[in-house]
Amino acid sequence: MQFFKVAGKPKYVKKIVEVLWKPPQAGWIKAYTGGSTLASPSIAAIGVVFRDHKARFVGGLTET
Numbered sequence: 819m820q821f822f823k824v825a826g827k828p829k830y831v832k833k834i835v836e837v838l839w840k841p842p843q844a845g846w847i848k849a850y851t852g853g854s855t856l857a858s859p860s861i862a863a864i865g866v867v868f869r870d871h872k873a874r875f876v877g878g879l880t881e882t
Contacts, residue, residue, distance in 0.1 A: 841871045 842848045853864040861882065868876040
């Protein structure tokens with residue numbers, strides 16, 4: 819945050835949860851999705867990444 823010169827109040831985490839990537843079976847593709855909004859119903863965005871069983875990038879898309 820300091821690098822980007824953004825002021826903010828740090829939030830304290832109550833619990834940390836470890837998340838591990840598990841590859842799909844050979845021949846399958848995994849899709850990872852994410853999205854966010856800014857002052858809904860205003861600006862929104864979504865992104866999707868597709869990876870194969872060896873974590874190789876297969877494709878992706880974004881939309882705002």
